[in-house]
Amino acid sequence: MTTIQINGKDVEVDPKQPLIHALHTNGCDVPMYCYHPGLSPVGSCRICQVEVQQGEGPSRVVVSCRTPVADGMRVFPDSEKAHDVRRECLEFLLKNHPLDCPICDKAGECDLQDYSFAEGQGEGRSVEPRRKLEKRKSLGDVIVLDEERCILCSRCVRFMEEVPKTPQLTVADLGARSVIATFMDRPLTGKYQGNLADVCPVGALTLSAFRFQARVWNLTKTTGTCGECSRGCSVTTEVLRGGELKRFRPRYNADVNTWWMCDVGRFAIEEHSLEGRLVGALVRGSRELEPADPFDAIDRAADVFTAPGHPVVIASPWLTVEEGERLRDLAEALGSEVHFLSPPANDLADDLLHTGDPCPNRRGLEGLGFSPIDAEAALELLSGATSALICGERIGALLGEGLGELPEKLRLVVLDTMPLDVPAVRAELGVPSSIERTGTWINVDGHAGKLGIARSAPPGVAPLVQTLDDLVARLSTTATAGGER
Amino acid sequence: MVIVKRKELSFWERLYLPEVVRGLSVTMRAIFRRKITRQYPEEPLATNEVTRGQPRLAVNEDDTIRCVSCGLCEIACPAYAITIDGQETDRFIEREPERFDIDMLRCILCGFCEEACPKDAIFMSEELELADFSREALVYDIEKLKRPISALQRRSDYVYKLNDRWHSSSSTS
Numbered sequence A: 001m002t003t004i005q006i007n008g009k010d011v012e013v014d015p016k017q018p019l020i021h022a023l024h025t026n027g028c029d030v031p032m033y034c035y036h037p038g039l040s041p042v043g044s045c046r047i048c049q050v051e052v053q054q055g056e057g058p059s060r061v062v063v064s065c066r067t068p069v070a071d072g073m074r075v076f077p078d079s080e081k082a083h084d085v086r087r088e089c090l091e092f093l094l095k096n097h098p099l100d101c102p103i104c105d106k107a108g109e110c111d112l113q114d115y116s117f118a119e120g121q122g123e124g125r126s127v128e129p130r131r132k133l134e135k136r137k138s139l140g141d142v143i144v145l146d147e148e149r150c151i152l153c154s155r156c157v158r159f160m161e162e163v164p165k166t167p168q169l170t171v172a173d174l175g176a177r178s179v180i181a182t183f184m185d186r187p188l189t190g191k192y193q194g195n196l197a198d199v200c201p202v203g204a205l206t207l208s209a210f211r212f213q214a215r216v217w218n219l220t221k222t223t224g225t226c227g228e229c230s231r232g233c234s235v236t237t238e239v240l241r242g243g244e245l246k247r248f249r250p251r252y253n254a255d256v257n258t259w260w261m262c263d264v265g266r267f268a269i270e271e272h273s274l275e276g277r278l279v280g281a282l283v284r285g286s287r288e289l290e291p292a293d294p295f296d297a298i299d300r301a302a303d304v305f306t307a308p309g310h311p312v313v314i315a316s317p318w319l320t321v322e323e324g325e326r327l328r329d330l331a332e333a334l335g336s337e338v339h340f341l342s343p344p345a346n347d348l349a350d351d352l353l354h355t356g357d358p359c360p361n362r363r364g365l366e367g368l369g370f371s372p373i374d375a376e377a378a379l380e381l382l383s384g385a386t387s388a389l390i391c392g393e394r395i396g397a398l399l400g401e402g403l404g405e406l407p408e409k410l411r412l413v414v415l416d417t418m419p420l421d422v423p424a425v426r427a428e429l430g431v432p433s434s435i436e437r438t439g440t441w442i443n444v445d446g447h448a449g450k451l452g453i454a455r456s457a458p459p460g461v462a463p464l465v466q467t468l469d470d471l472v473a474r475l476s477t478t479a480t481a482g483g484e485r
Numbered sequence B: 001m002v003i004v005k006r007k008e009l010s011f012w013e014r015l016y017l018p019e020v021v022r023g024l025s026v027t028m029r030a031i032f033r034r035k036i037t038r039q040y041p042e043e044p045l046a047t048n049e050v051t052r053g054q055p056r057l058a059v060n061e062d063d064t065i066r067c068v069s070c071g072l073c074e075i076a077c078p079a080y081a082i083t084i085d086g087q088e089t090d091r092f093i094e095r096e097p098e099r100f101d102i103d104m105l106r107c108i109l110c111g112f113c114e115e116a117c118p119k120d121a122i123f124m125s126e127e128l129e130l131a132d133f134s135r136e137a138l139v140y141d142i143e144k145l146k147r148p149i150s151a152l153q154r155r156s157d158y159v160y161k162l163n164d165r166w167h168s169s170s171s172t173s
């Protein structure tokens, strides 16, 4: 540990980190554009300058992102001199910046906007015209570049070089004509392009999928966990007006994903669409599935399970540990084994984040005694049974077409996000998707990822834990009443 | 409970007729005075540039909407009356509203939206009347809100003047 003095106060700081890190961890909000804690520092934007005095010599102004800490250093991040040089840097950065915050998707979470608002001057002094450059240049399917907004911090260039290790971006041309470009305007490739929109401190790189979708201050942000692979990256789930899911963004987690997430998880938006969701409950009438009161559906399910024989229980790999526990208890009471559907590994694995295993809670469910089984084996098991419970988000979709061919003698109870209309179904109840419930997933390395409620589930959809509890309660009353209602 | 004591009437008052005549004399005097009753709605209210009627969206001469769906009026609105969704356009200014709803029942005609707008796209018009048969019909969508800028010109000039005054008095530093 090194001791430095910030604004006259002694603090202990990590000697391996640059001065800016020490300032940030000690409550000084020194601005930064080119520095990103996950990338190598270059010190090109000069906005992080602070006044530093060492020993008895005169004080100097240094860029805090490229300055190592040293014992006895006295730092004055808020001195007049520091403010002055930062304000001047800001004026140069804004010299060519277009004033298009009203249409910029970054507005509201833009570092340049925030700092200009805090420190900048209301009016520019420059009389020369601003640079005119391309404003909507597509860099592939994921990213749109606005050359005018770019402040040439080179974070994007370094990100591509250092994180996915696929250098594709560069600063092309010289001096005042510099722009960010790919070689021969080729589209960007790779699974980590989405992060470019997060590392870009301004609105130069934006997601084409999120383009003009929402103003960021209208998004409700909830912490959550990505469910598209067994890495379980920590994310922020952003929902517009309590309904539509607009985006996932990575959330810093030193143990799991640091600052990044892959595009597979980032763009898993459709998976949480509210369209076509199973709302409330359905039970089979004389022929068709009809809407029913959830309590009637639970009664119906209990009737199915009190018939002789052990029902087959198959869970979705998106089940949380808490839900898994309830389901295991229910299965134990019914004398059944518990399985979870484990689709084969996909070819998306890489050595950065994506594991290629689509089950976000494999460790958790295996720990609870669930045995993995693939869709084929699951369907075989189901076709040989007389009653069954399939349970959890997307389970119907994972089992696929084969469900339609199950014999009608099988009496199937479904707890799923989407309605499932196959002849075997006797009762089904809606469940919340993974952005609508709390719980825990255990990732591939054993880290727990928490789910958060980013929006309430559609009306009539109870948490799965509660549905399972109701089912258990209903079964136990059936047992004590000797099968009578 | 309050007990209101009746006023004791004097003999003169109890005679009744003199009081009727006194009352009529008030009426007769008023008949010949200048009339101040306005025959609304046949006779519309006089408006001027200070009138803050319902907010309306300005449309340029070339039929393009000025609003870029930045959402600043939406966030400035204290009554949460405005809801906006944006979309991309081919125009030079890349963004325009896909949906722009103002719930006129919520709107309190405060003019904050006009003040917040960085694009001079929303103005307090001279339209003051608001009536319909359902609540839904009073949530005005973008088509109902669009007005040619010529219809809002007087207010627009006034707002420019106000802003200029504000600029010259506040940019002292």
Ligand code: SF4
Pocket (backbone or CB within 6 Å): A149, A150, A151, A152, A153, A154, A155, A156, A157, A180, A199, A200, A201, A202, A204, A205
């Ligand atoms: S595009 Fe963004 S991240 Fe890249 S250099 Fe420009 S401002 Fe920096």
Ligand code: SF4
Pocket (backbone or CB within 6 Å): B055, B073, B076, B077, B078, B079, B080, B081, B082, B102, B106, B107, B108, B109, B110, B111, B112, B113, B114
């Ligand atoms: S006038 Fe006031 S209340 Fe009405 S829409 Fe504008 S900001 Fe909202």
Ligand code: SF4
Pocket (backbone or CB within 6 Å): A102, B066, B067, B068, B069, B070, B071, B072, B073, B074, B084, B113, B116, B117, B118, B119, B120, B121, B122
């Ligand atoms: S503030 Fe102006 S430009 Fe922005 S959304 Fe409202 S009307 Fe449109």
Ligand code: FES
Pocket (backbone or CB within 6 Å): A031, A032, A033, A034, A035, A042, A043, A044, A045, A046, A047, A048, A049, A063, A064, A065, A066
């Ligand atoms: S953040 Fe330090 S120079 Fe850019």
